[in-house]
Amino acid sequence: MSIIVQKFGGSSVADAECIKRVANRVVETKRKGHQVVTVVSAMGDSTDHLIDLAKQVSKNPSVREMDMLLSTGEQVSISLLAMAIHALGEPVISLTGPQAGIKTDGVFSKARIMDITSSRLEKELDEGKIVIVAGFQGITIDNDITTLGRGGSDTTAVALAAALKAEICEIYTDVDGVYTTDPRLVKNAKKLNTITYDEMLELASLGAQVLQPRSVEFGKIHKVKIHVRSSFNHEEGTIVQEVSDMENDIVVSGVAFDKKSVRFTVYDVPDRPGVAKDIFKTLADKSINVDMIVQISREGSLNDITFTLDRDQMEEALRVMKEVIVKIGAKDVTCDDDVAKVSIVGAGMITNFGVAADMFDALAEEKINIELISTSEIKISVLVRKDQCEKAVRKLIDKFDLAEDSIKSIE
């Protein structure tokens, strides 16, 4: 009998009614003749409530105790979902991350799964039970409870699918699948039937919130077929897998955008070794993640260095940079949050050298000025003025034929 791992996020189990709906969906899968393992997150905003409680007792709570606290959220969900499934007459058991044998390293609040001891899981499946597993959590070798960090339930599901050699890992979410771009922005964005792990990784790290990047990495390493689909209907979603059977001749798979990018420019940086290190090491030491980096050489001995980072870290980065420019002898630093990053992603790009030119050409047609360019093997990102972001995305969707030619485009 084939094993199917299903994962439902916090919004899918937000209240008793939602939980009952998920219970029906799980039972349906079981009755189709599969063995089912279901991973769930904490109910709706229960995690926020717990974080709020922690802040009331301590300004700076220890990460170990935060993990102890937050892991209760998923434990509540799994027990309630098990009760709801039991009420439908199916044998079922809930397991915490530790009980499910999910062993992690000891990095509290963002632990990584090291190993899964699946004997308990297999025993319960063999007894004909649906097994409900708490996402987002595991246990260290010292028997301490850890959490996997943001979106960790996706990783739990994919890791369990790998350990159990599941036929597929279904990630249920509030969207129908992975789109060529954000359907909230571009109404006729096209749903992709399949996508490769690498494409999904680029899309995820570029702001598409469908799947946690670490879960995709895990899927890629262990060759777990991931099906991203809606919990509100029975439509097929998007399959993430190594070879994109149907669409491997498609060069560009999607267009991503990020309106939270901030551009920093450091002026008149002395042209000597170690200067770039001084800047980016100092930012890294403060846990500030820098995204695109471009250095513009000019005549003479002074350069400008430009980079982008997330708006949430803008103030801190600016404070840090004001100290750094004194140290390295640069003239000034400015930051500009009126920008947006627009990216095209596609595994086919590696062998299609004209893609970048096509992209720049399309943007030029719309008189969109490109302020910064950054490329990887399967991605090209550009920085544009924020008010031109939407126009750029629509143009690229057209250019690379990524729109859905369906009734949707009339909306």
Place this chain on the structure above:
Amino acid sequence: MSIIVQKFGGSSVADAECIKRVANRVVETKRKGHQVVTVVSAMGDSTDHLIDLAKQVSKNPSVREMDMLLSTGEQVSISLLAMAIHALGEPVISLTGPQAGIKTDGVFSKARIMDITSSRLEKELDEGKIVIVAGFQGITIDNDITTLGRGGSDTTAVALAAALKAEICEIYTDVDGVYTTDPRLVKNAKKLNTITYDEMLELASLGAQVLQPRSVEFGKIHKVKIHVRSSFNHEEGTIVQEVSDMENDIVVSGVAFDKKSVRFTVYDVPDRPGVAKDIFKTLADKSINVDMIVQISREGSLNDITFTLDRDQMEEALRVMKEVIVKIGAKDVTCDDDVAKVSIVGAGMITNFGVAADMFDALAEEKINIELISTSEIKISVLVRKDQCEKAVRKLIDKFDLAEDSIKSIE
């Protein structure tokens, strides 16, 4: 260094402010030079909230899943208390029941502690940490989470004190200690400095809600000195121990009463073997707990049988009994909930035969009619009309010199 186990109930950790107050109290004990293990219950009404959620998803939730659900309540408390203590600058760690090595049988919702593997606890204490343990929960040999049932945190605390050979187990509560009778009824009830386990057991089972009876049994078996005291002040409370040092010449320690007793009478029961069994076995099969039983023999071949039980089970018991009397050939059954049970308790009674007579004499002086009498080695209970309960308790407090001769009596 001596180990002190402290237990704080749900009302002591009801919100962030309460948790900070408990944190101060725990740190205070540590700074006096003790090793401290603190057991806490779930916050205030959080357990009720979880039960409510369970009812929304299932009419008849499985007990295993209920334990999975309810055990999260204590896990929230321990992590928050650990954070609050950490904020005060003391090294601290929280442990769930399973992490603290509390092994139970597999009777979900009312599991019994079978063993405590205290190696983790001892390691953390040796490292100078305050250890916060989740009350009310443990783990089976199959790695399933269990709860100990109502008041289980008291049992957790006493069991840990036994396993760690603690100097004392302090139970913090919202009363100052154990009183000779309910101070809400009798203003000048006297606080006892010490009481024996047996006396405490009788008082607890007679309705005094200070300590969970199973925790007292555990204390008696493992000779754990239990200090019942207030979390709102630093007054000495009541010590529960084997030999009541100061008061072992006191015959009667306290007066308990229970206004929730209901009296059943079965009339004209045929006088043949097996009839009593038919009645009480049938009630036991329906999980109806019978308290006092008295059979009144009369001339000829028909008897009356009288017994008491809790009002919560009155309707069901009456339904059951109406069937039973047909089966055994009795004439009728009646029930009367206008009664109250009044009891005197004291280890000294065993060697003081006149106590019962003194009790009946005192009640007669007040013209209180005794409807039923039941006795044990250290307890005498009588059933009286409900409106005479208070008068009976006051009289017995006077008779056995159990009042506080203090300013309190003026209130």
